[in-house]
Every structure is written in C-alpha cells, then in structure tokens.
Amino acid sequence: MNTASQEQTKKGKNTYTFEEFLQKRQSLDWYRDEPYLQQAMKHFTGTEFESVHHAVLSFSPAVSLKWNRLAEQNARPEVRPYMLHYDAFNNRIDRIVRPMDLHQLEKEVFGEGLFSGKTAPWESFVKRMLIHQLGEAGVACPLTCTIGLIALLEEYPNQEHPELQKILQHTKEGLEGDFAIGAQFMSEMQGGSDLPTNVLEAVPDGKNYRLYGNKFFCSVAHADYSVVTAKITGSDKISTFIVPSWLPGDKENEKRNGYQVNRIKWKMGTAELPTGEIQYNGALAYPVGPEGKGIAVAVGIVLTLSRLEIGIACAGFMLRAAREAKLYGDFRTVFGKKVKDYPLSASTLKRIENAAERTTAGAFKIYDLFLKLDRPLNPGIPKDQPIELRKQLFNLRELVLLQKICATNEGAEVLRDAISVFGGHGVMEEFSSLPRIFRDVVVNEQWEGPRNLLLTQIYRDIQRVADWYSPADFVESVLQGASQETIEEYAEKLTNLMQKPVCGDVSEESIEAAEEWDAFCDGFYKVYQTVALQEIHTEAK
Template structure:
C-alpha cells in the first residue's frame, strides 16, 4: 500500500542507462566514420576509443557542471594594486578539462589524417561547453598561418608551433574577432585601425563581439591606416613573459556578453589601445582570407555541431521515451510521439552524414580552389550552415517536448543547453538571410561559368534529369527578380520561395548522402 506523501517513483533506471552511454556505441555513426576514413579506419578506431570514453564520462559531467549559472565565466578588471588585469575567471574543473582537451594536440602533425576533426565532432556532443568554439577558431588560425607559413614573421611561426605542437606541455588556444558595433558580419565595414610599425602593426579601436577572450591568440581583421584595405592579423593576447603578470597586449576588456547560449564561453567587447599585431597575407586581401580560410572552417564546424547536438538529443529522447510511462503505456508507444522520435533520429542522421560528406569534399577541393567543383562545395557549405543550424533548433525544441515538463528543466537533461547553443550557432558566421543573399550573389556572378542546371546536378547526383530540371527552372525564374534590391512585394515573395526551394534541395542532398545506411540504428540495444 502506498501512503500519501510517500515518494516511490524513481528515474534511476533511465539515469543509469543514459550515463553509461558511450558515443561510439552507434552503428550508424560508425559506418559514417568508416566511410570517411577509408583505409585508416582500423588504425583510427583504437585512437578514438579512450578519447570518447573520457568524453562520454568525465568531460560530460564537467561540461554539465560548468553550465550552471554560478560556474559561468566572470571578469575581474583590477588586482589589489589597481593594475588592470581583466582576468577571466572560470572554474578549476573547466580549466583542467580545457587543458586536457587541447593537450590532445588535435592540430598536431602527429595526428592521423582527419583524427582531429573526428574528435572535435564527438566533443560537440557535450555542447559548446567553452571548448568547441575555441577549437574551431584555432583551426582557422592554424589554416591561415599555414597558408602563408613561408612568409610570416618568426613570431607568427612560433605561435603556429605553440598551437599545433605545444610548448612544454601547454598548447596555445585561438580565437577570432571580426565583428564591430557598426557592421556586425559586414567585415568590409571594419574601422579598427592597424598602424604599421616595423615588422608589425599597432591596433587602435574596438571589436564588439569577441568570443573566447581567454584565448592566447586571435585572428583579427582591421583597416590599414590611411587606406581602404582590410587586412587580417594574428594578435597575441599577452606578449611573451606577460601572461603570468596578467599584463595584456595593450588592450582592455570592457565587459563580458550576456548571451542566450554558449554561456560557458566568455564573449566580450575589446578596446585595442596599440596592441601589437602581425599581418598575415596581402594587406588588401583580408576580407577574402577571413571568409575563405577562417569563416569557412567555422561554418563547417557548425554543421558538425548541429549533427552532434541532434544525435545526442535523439539518443536520450529515445531512451527516455522507452522508459517513461504515461497514461496507459510508454511514451514511444503513442503514434504521435513515435513519429516525432523517428523524425528526430532521421534529422540527426541526415545532418551527421552530410556534414562528413561535405567536409570530405572540402578537403578534396583545397588544392584547386578555382574549379567548378570547389564552387559547388562553397555553396554546399553555405547551405549546410543555413539549414543544418536551422533544423537543429527546430528538432531540439521537438526533443525537449518528448520529456514533457522535465524538458524545461536545465539539469534534467542536456537538451535545453544544446537548444540554447544551437540558437547561437544559427547566428554565428552569418544569419540565414545574409547567407541566402550570398548564394544569390554567387550564382549571379558564376552564371557565365556554370549553368544552374549543372550546379543542381552536381549537388543532387542521384536525382533524375527531370527533377534536376524542375529545380533549375524554379531557381532560374526566381533569379529574374533582384533579391538584393530594396524590398518590394515581388522580391519579398521571391525571397520566401528562394529559401524554401534551397531547403528542399539541401534536404534531398542530405538524404542521398545516407541512402545506403539510413536504416542503421543510432544506439546498441
């Protein structure tokens, strides 16, 4: 007999199964990775196993604890002696996890081909957690320096070694600061000034949205003094020997941002007051370099994040739905809920499979960036950024609903945090309307070199000629309208259709990338 007030219900069965989950126990994902790695898979898997075990247990717990409001980053502007230090305060656990993860040397030449990007995919399953944004930024910094490695100053070569191979067990962390208060994503509108001084520059002005302000180095865009040229720079946060003294490289942090998501990641506003900076690449190519090398990698990373978020959400929602009974049966025994779980799982599969497919294509076109194949990949990266991040938001909200009222509880599951992080990802590196407009401009520019039909055929390789022709004709018709002119009734209607048709095309592309493995389960029984 149950007495009034007696607590007999327990979530323990669900909790124990969830906490015992290992992210490698996923037949669908293993097949994706095996196809991605090809001949290196047998060597890759043993290197992934200890990493993923640590990630699925210790680091997962630290990520959850770091997300609590009392553990989120804070700033201390001055020390006891009235010296400006702008110390970013984070928990000891958070800092140790960061040291452990960057200490893996994910950008080292000792890694197997693609080992770093696969491990970074798995890290996304824990949310941004103050880790994955700095990793993406470090990736861009490494690629930028590597592109000009023979001509950069010795100090930049030292920075490259610090972030790739480490120094006395410590690995440097990268960031990227491009947004300014007057322009946001519009890098050509930058007014931060770079004043030449010998083999380096001095920066003067403000950057308004700077994530990972605890990083050692940042990729920064700025306008060369007395010119219209935007260049890209590597800026040390501290000059050599100054980090221990908490003496920053001639800049101050005005405040930390209060963001809707990625709350564990310190984002801030920075005033540069003569910071030493090192230009990388031609001074009039900063915008192109920032977009093609740095932002492109961040956009690819968002594709992986969207897939990893949904994969974890789908696994946990399915587990909960098989455990929780309401009314007269388990949640997954109701047709409405079962259909939603199926949609959630299929979205996770599509986004994960296509993310690795696009990344592979990106690598294959790096040596010949001016080919038609490279143009197709560029558009796929934009489409993925637009629609994978959009669907992640939509489907994570759906996953929350599977948990009912418990879905709104921040520490009941990771999904509310993944949802908030996904909202940031949808905006990071260009919101939807900006990137859809960019696709329109790209197609207008490239029409003399590639037909719309050939572009669609290159994306939808398994579609019939009739289907490709239908899409091409619809896009051709919409391109008769100027989608970058001032708004009017005609181009607003065309803009809505433009967004809808590209979503249909990209979803079909995703389905084609996983057609042979879509029925594999995402968890072991």
C-alpha cells in the first residue's frame, strides 16, 4: 500500500482539509491586499501618498507574516509574563520574564523608528494601524505609551535636566540602535481614573524628586522610562514626573531605581503585556511640565494620545476581523452552500465590513484634523487663541473621546460577530486570533477612562463652552458634509439634552436622560464616521 493510501486509511472516509483557507490567509499582505486601506490613505495623505505608499508596501510583509507568527506564539498561556523577584544570591531584582519571541518582536517593531523625525506622521500612522492588527501582542500598549512620553518631553523641554533630553533621544531616535520603551503610571488603588485622589508623594531632592508610595495599575511594567503622577510634599496638586527604571549602569545588574514590582496582574485580555503593582521607595524622578498642573498635562497630552491610539487600534482590529471573516465565509461550506451565501451570514459580513470601513475612515479623519492643527496637545484650550481655532481644538478633544468610547464598544460587537462566522472554530484559540483580539478590545474599552466616565466628560465639556460655542454650532461643525436634515436633527437633540439632568442626582428622569445621552453619542459619532467614509468612496469613484 502506498503512502497516500495509508494516509487515506488513517482518515477513513473524511478527507476534509482547511489547507485552502490556511494558504490564502497566510499569503495575505495586510496592506497590499487591502484596497480600502489604500483608498483611505490616498484620500487623506494627498501629495504624500506615493512616498507613504511605497514605505508601507515595504513594511507590510513583516507585520503580515513574521510578526504575526511571533504574536501568535507569544499569546500562548504557558509563556505569559511572570515575576522573578530575587536572583540566586538573594538580591531583589524584580525581573519580568517574557519569552524570547516577544523580545524579538519588540526589538524589531521599535527598531522601525516609528516616532523618529525621519518617519513622516502619515507613514507612522498607517504602519501603526497595521501593527494593531496583531492585537496587543505585547507591543501595542508600549508603542502607545511611548508616543505620550515623547510628546510630553517635546512639549516641555527642560534645560535644567539634561537627563530628559537624553531620554527623549533614547525613545524617539534611539541610542546606538537601541530604542527605549515608555510607560505611564497614574492609577492608584483608591482612584483609578480619579487622578486628584493620588497620594503618591514626591519629596524634593535638590532639583530632582524622590517618589514614595504605590501605583496599583501599571501597564508596560517592563518599560525603560515612565510618566508618573504624584503630589509634591506639602501640596494637594498633582504634578508629573519622568522616572527611569534604572539609573545609568544599573540595568545590566538588574538594580532598579528605588522601586519594586510587587506582582504582575492577571487580566482577561492584553495578556502578553506585563501590568504590575509598583511600590516606590525613593525612586529618582525628574519633574516635567508646570508644577501642580499634572492632571491637565497628563490628560491634555499623554491620555489624549493614548485615547487617539486606541481608536487607531480599533480600526486595525476591525479590518482584520472583516478580512478573516470574509475569507472564511467564502471558504466554508455548510448544508451544501458557502457560509457567505446565506442571507443572515451575508448580512453579518456586510455589517462587519461597514463597521471596519467606517471606523478606519473616522480614525483617518480625526488624525487628519490632529495634524492640521499642528501640535494641538494642550492642558486645556488656550483662551488667547482665535475663536475658530479654539473651536477646532475643542472639536478634536471631543472627537478623540467619542472615538475612544464608540470604537471600542462597536469593536467588541464586530469581533464577536466575526467569531460567529467561524462557528465552533471561532472560539478555538489556535484556529484564529479573533478570540484573543476580542479580549484585547474589551480591555481597551477600560483603558484611559471607561465609557461612563468619558460620556460624563464629554457632556460637561459641551456645557462648559456653551457661552462661546453653542451645542448647535458644535454639531454643525463636526458633522460638516452630512445632510442638512441630519445636522438639524442632531443639533436639536444635543440642545435639548443639555437641558436634561444627565449628570444630576439619580432619579427616573436622570436615568432616562443618561440613556438618551449614551445613545446620542453613538449615533452622532457614527454620522461623523459615515461622512468620512463617503469622502473616501467619492474620491475612489
């Protein structure tokens, strides 16, 4: 009996194979084979398109193939990060043990110099959207946090602390080929997003400070540098600091800068990312930004960029979900027909594709506004700016918040729908990356302020500026390009909602108003996305 016959005997009568699906999935280039992403980029990058297009074409094979394989290997539960608190000689080292594949992925991703002055902003944007298609993968959150740290150092250069210039160089351009990783440690046990309740103490030490106390939720715990919020001794105001994880010469000896990593959190998603609890015992810290303005600085710069990046990530998540669901729907045959040929399945696939395209369009349009406003990261909106510029800065602020809550919420729905297209195989972790990315998007929904917190913030923001920017004017400005009927409908809804007790005491009336507000924000942002989507499709025609 020949080999083929022997194999047939082992299988019996079942000759079914997934090879066709696997070969197509593995051969896909996430940029080259994604015409819509190229259309979106062409519309928004304008004259830069050709240079960005060629740069991304060269970049895309690595993320689509090699980095994707590394991400899948790093996601296995047996290689999750863990702590090694002491070395063999009883020295406290707090080594965060991560797999070598993750070190390799991290080195290659950061080695691209995505934040370097040599990389055009649109090129970095599209490359990051592709990287986000890996899911968290142990690199997405570190990239996000590093962006915020760089922006903070660029916004507040400090000649009194030459160390900060070296940190900026290390994170942005690299030092001798090594690119440093940033983090942001703000949450404490009693407060979470409530930064005013921070009690971490910064004790003056010459021109520097020493930190004492605890941070309870610290993602990218393995970072080289972190942005930390604390109260200077004798003050009830928050300030911001940059804290190196190791002082010069100490990293090789695993001697940390006056702090301990108590443990690594066990999370439902972003499992490859070490999130720790940190105890500061006199860590050397460099002040950055105005003293006592730490909340405005943290929110206006660091958290704004993180929230912006989460929107980009959601676009990446959904593009991948749409691509893989469509591929499987075209491959799998059930009850004599392909999955895609059933009306309910076709409807699901269409809904996934529309959400992915809308979310991508919205992310591009917001980033376009971000670039056009030129360094719009401010702790608050400057009152001395021209009124039209103030309005655009306000639009950007609210759009970043709306994108964060709406894209993560819809992202979870899209990932769940995409998983359903795969049937039982959809929940098999080795069959598809979608279950892992689903958990990641749910975690992203909680990062940098959960939904209800940001819904409250948006409502209060619009109330606060009503004397110089009416709700109706805000709607008309943001939804420019929508039909006049749609603009008038949402302007009326928002004007009415501003008179309701959305943020009042709990009552039947306030609960109903809160539900209306929640629904309004989703609907309003989807109109914005749809306008962006129509712009892209119109140009493509």
